[in-house]
Amino acid sequence: ESGVDEGEGAPAELVIGSSDPVPNLVPGRQSNAFGLTMSVFSPLTFLDADGELSYVAAESVESDDQIHWTITLRDGWTFHDGTPVTAQDYVDSWNTVAYAPNAFENSGQLAVIAGYSDLNPAEGEPATDELSGLTVVDDLTFNVTLNQADSQFPVELSQAQTAFYPMPPSAFDDLDAYGKQPIGNGPFAVTTGWTEGEPIVAERYQDYAGDEPAVDKLTWVPYSDRLTAYTDALAGNVDLVRLPANRMMQVADDFEDDHVYSFSGPAISYLSIPYWDPRFDDVRVRQAISMAIDRDAINEALFGNLNAPATAWTPSIMPGNPDGICGEYCEYDPEAAAELLAEAGGFEGQLTIHFPGGAGHDDLFNAVANYLRQNLGVDAVARPSVGWAEFSEDRNNEVLDGPFFARWGALYPSQQSTLRAMFTSAPGCTNCGGAIIPDVEQALNDADASGSEDGEAYAEAQRHLAEQFPIVPLFEESYNFVTSDKVAELTASAVGEPLLTDVILAED
Amino acid sequence: MTEPATVALDGALDRATTRGLWATLRTRVQFWVSVVLLALLAIVAAIPGPLAGIFGEGDPRACDLAESNRPPVPGHLFGTDVQGCDVLANVLSGTRTSLFIGLATTAICLVVAVALGTLAGYAGGWVDALIARTADVVLGFPFLLGAIIVLNTAPNRSPLLLAAVLAFFSWPTFARLIRSSVKEVREREFVQAAHVLGLSRARVVLTHVLPNSLAPTLAIAATMVGGVIGAEATLTFLGVGLVPPSISWGVQLSTAQSYFQSAPHTVVFPSIFLTVTVISLIMLGDALRDALDPRGRT
Amino acid sequence: MNAPLLALDDLTVAFRSRRGDESRAVHGVSFEVLDKEIVAVVGESGSGKSVTAMSVLGLLPGNAEVTGSVRLDGEELLNADEKTLQGIRGRRIAMIFQDPFGALDPVFTIGFQIREVLRKHSPGLSARDRRRRAIELLAAVELREPEKRARSYPHQLSGGQAQRVVIAMALACDPEILIADEPTTALDVTVQREILDLLMRVREREGTAVLLITHDMGVVADVADRVVVMRDGRVEETQTVERLFAHPSADYTRRLLRSVPRLDVADRASLAVDEPALVLDELTVEYRQRFQSVTAVAGASLTVARGEVVALVGESGSGKTTIGKAITGLAPVRSGTIVVDGVDAVKARGRQATDLKKKIGVVFQNPMGALDPRWTMAESIGEPLRVHRGLRGKALTARTDELLDAVRLSRSWSTRYAHELSGGQRQRVAIARALALDPVLLIADEPTSALDVSVQSTVLDLFRRLQCELRFACLFISHDLAVVDSLADRIVVMSDSRVVEEGARRQILLDPREDYTRRLLEAAPVPDPQLQRKRRREREKV
């Protein structure tokens, strides 16, 4: 029996340390308050840790041609202000998110819907503020037309693509106020909204139509530094925090084993190759680089073995991921690497690895540079940029003169998400750093149209990658958390975020 | 009455008066200790590799990640850092850059501060206002912002440039100190006496005002060296500091910070070198100050 | 005779340098001070008078090694602990230091510094009482407007004023013994007489004994009961004052007495040429302070011809130093003109000003303050030569040595710093520096006040000789009328920031017109104990 059941007793409360700035909680804008948004809102569909799709707010999401979709909502759902959730609310919300003048940060998630480009013209004001691909059928049903066939659409509607969440009519009156205290359709209602430096509190929404959450109250305490949150968890002042990267080596000493959770996430890191630099034109150069890096040693020395060396171009959590497709090229073999490079004619000049400074990547890329220097005999150095802004600008302008940091954390676990972002010209990702590879794009389009559920179809795309080796996969990232004694069990969904609704608290 | 009534004494007193800076310094233990320490550091700065080689690994960039953060053992007397590089070799190799940045920054800063502080304190009026307000602005101007802009636009980020940037943001403290001492000293009678001798202002300032105003500044200048070496690490952390293959204590310290609980030796050894450097500089400064101040000499 | 109040026995003081060399300043000095007695210590400059005085209260710097014994009422003070000494200092034995400027904390008002002693030694007094007492004390030492003065800072005082503040401070707690190191050198004779009278009164009333260090044989004759003559760190002789003047036993004492200048107003030729070197016309100087301003000189006019020595005498605080400062551009001239060698000194700028300064030599009233503490004597003296004459190396050394010889300082001392010299030695350095450039005009502010009479006479001789040779004009500020008499061609008398009288030396000294001048002359002590006693008795009758 969990302590949650007694209505009379002290409410079961979970205190979460959050170390990301929360400028705005509108689901179409938030970019680092996933835990909160996923507790306050309920998604149309949900992917569990095994990649199994289920329906939450939606009764069904169906299509015959993967282009025209019909979404049917469950009856009896209400927003926290009591108004019923209707198809119109979804359409209004999505239109608001997609409408360029609103400048919502997550609007890119809606780019698949027909008419998105009309709301986001290259120049000037849009002529319309409604997505042509959306039509309301009745209170609980609406139709969605996509730009092109996309079998992954139901998956795209899952929990982490928060742009697809509905907002109540009252939200549109004052989106700024709504951004501080959002009203959602989820199991928890925000009772204390956002104020600079103060905790945000959400309490169980009594009229929630979905599954009962296991706790009564969630409190997010803001920390300016992850490390502090971690230390406070150590002192037992906060129940759940994300493990900071530079404590990965330390955590085993600080916390008992069952207080450390490592969830595989849909994220992967790469060493991207500047396709604009002719020194890297020979595929053997790129393969040599990959083989010269000892991923296992790095994982052990820098990540406390919490990540996993990548063996493909998408993480293994993705359904149908072709694990090991990278083969020998993702395995450490310094001699072979040196040979391969020699065959390719060696490497001229300095090899500078670029990465965004101030974000804690220094050790990783210094290690990579050391390997390249020692195993390939090239003059390799790792060089941080001033910050993210500089890095992204230099990357987009193609002025980086060496391999560079790249990473993609997908919002829904589908190979399609990562591959599309990294290797195609699809809208929504203009600067993901990988080269645009027509073969991959073609393969993706085919898979999208195929309607395959298991993701096998997308593995085909990765065969082209293995052949052309445009970019070096490094690590599948896991999302790591530590908890206080108060938490007995923590589970996560397919997106790596812990499920706050399902946390099991220890009995006193 | 013209017969001399007294005869000037040539007593034991006078032997003690054959003195000079050197004669005074020579007798100070403090002076010799600091000189020896600094000489050692200078040797280290000149030939770090061979020196480190004596104790084990000589190449600071020969790293084995499998040996990451190992505690000191024979062969790696100071242990290894997170990349599995020899800490000893790194600390020794970092000496040159760190010393250079620490000293060059302090030197540049002092030159600027002495010039402007004296000018402000001595000239007064609008010159003072201009310099003092400029100092206020520099003090209030976010260091980070300035450093990023300058270091990022500069074509090559040499240690000298770094030192110049650091100095640019530290001179106001010293300038204010000097300004206030100068304001006090310029009112003293011997300064007036010097004016009355018809000496040019510049000469009065250089030979009488300044030497009598520098003490407070010199007292904290040496402690500044340590701060500068740390500040250099901050810049590196932000991506505008020195870039590899430059090696510095600051960079080592900032890298080691993440692991100081599991691998304390990676913090301890660079810190020791830093401490020794600063302390020897302070001791040298003290000895010089005492020797330069006649009242401390007797 | 009763038991000695203070007894020094075989006192020896040596200064140890860091290298371990020792230099002895005092060798086996013994003498005693009885109840109510005024003992004068006279002697050569640098003979260890100040050092002896300081050793009584254990005030020598840390590198001084003191042996022998100093007993107060039978209690040994030499190795007494700090606590005991604190109880004695200021209350039972008070001390007046030779350099009044250095003796005052520059950042506190003088009123505060006096009240502080009261607070320490008479804790019973209320704050108001202390304030009243402080003002009383300032009034007792003849400071005008004592309420206002109490709020002044040391740097706002004239030399004589500072000295009187120091005296007031020492008298604050009615000590049993007062050690006074040249307490009246900076005072004009009228004030000096008041102060000496005050000392006598205090002695009568409180029974205070006084150990008086002085160069002025007139003062000795006036107040001392017994005299200790020191030379070269040793006591040459100890005598009652009458015997000393009548039958000096030591050879040195005889020489000393012979050197004492006398006010004989002899006839003397003047070197003056009828061509003005300095003309002051209606000069007014005003010091601005935070809330008020002080007019230090009000409409003073005077002329000094080439080759002429004009003595500026007058009341302490009457603006004599200020006139000197105004000529050299160090005091704020409110109105009036100053013409030096045909050039307007107030308006002169740049080159002209520099040239002007080269022509003016200045000896400051406070020689300690006027010397850069970081420079050796040789460096200080050589500076103008180096800068203006471009002398270097051997030539420089030769000229510096010449100057050192001229002021009778040992050449081998040229590497000493100001703080290592006695008061008289510093003053001679200052004189040497002022003469270095063969000035057209010399402004000498009490140049011989800290010199013992023998050195003083040599310096005066030198001065006359140099003046003969170089024919510089000289504005000679002094309190010592005998010195003035032996040197000046004309005399200007100042009182209360105005020139009250001006005239040829003999006319002023023999036939003063102004009342103030007359009082001044009357007050000048003569080095003859009998005569002084008589004068004192007469005065007391009035």
Next chain:
Amino acid sequence: MTRYVSRRLLELVIVFFGVTFVIYCAVFLLPGDPIAALGGDRPLPESVQQQLRSRYGLDLPIWQQYLDYLGGLARGDFGTTFTGQSVGEQMASRWPTTIKLALTAWTLTVLISIALGLAAGLRRGSALDRGVLLGTIVAESVPIFVMGIMAQYLIGITLGWAPIAGVSDGWPRAYLLPALIIAIYGLAGVSRLMRGSVIDTMRSDFVRTLRAKGMSQGNVVGLHVMRNAAAPVVNVLAIQLGSLLGGTVVVEAIFNINGVGQLLYKAIQDQEGTLVVGVATTLVFIFLVTNVLVDILSTVLDPRIRHD
């Protein structure tokens, strides 16, 4: 006095325009595009970026942006950040925290360093003197990060004496530990300075007079030496106070204190021009004002000093 004040006010105005403009341009010069970087590694659609650029006037020439900013200021509006938050509100919420922390730390620096400097200066060359030197330098050579986290572990977790994070426990409990850590890094300089001043002053002749007056050591040191030694120390302490008010990035981060330091640091990284200008201008003001006070204070402390 009125002349002095009005001159200082005029200077203030000139400096204000100078500083805001320079900082405005400086932010403009920072590498990279703040809008493009808003989304992190999840890039924003081009259309959204364009919208944001025109909303925040980034497509205007720099002087126009600056004038608009000044216009806002005249209306008491400090502008908004690229995420739509009011700069004024942010500063209002953060300044009190920073002021409390800075003043606490500064007071600690003052008390400890003056005590250490005095002790070292009076017992010059003694074991105590050497100990103070070694102690302060060693403490300063340890990176502040290490010191902070160690203190957090030791005092916060092991001993449980102070909260680890945040200021919700209020002043002084929550502020003491971080303030102490900050203070440690100011000790070496100020105590050295104090020591030197004390040594110099103790050599003055007037100290001898004071002793001759029978003043106790406590009185000589506590009043006279302190005040004579004060001028340079006050100058440095004032500057320290100023930079503490500028916030201490690392300590604020370690102890989760939402102060100005973190705000400015993030603002610079994110190139939030209005925020940077707002905070930096306030800072420059603080320096201007403290320095006026210091100038006045130093004439009070040492009447010989003139400020014309």
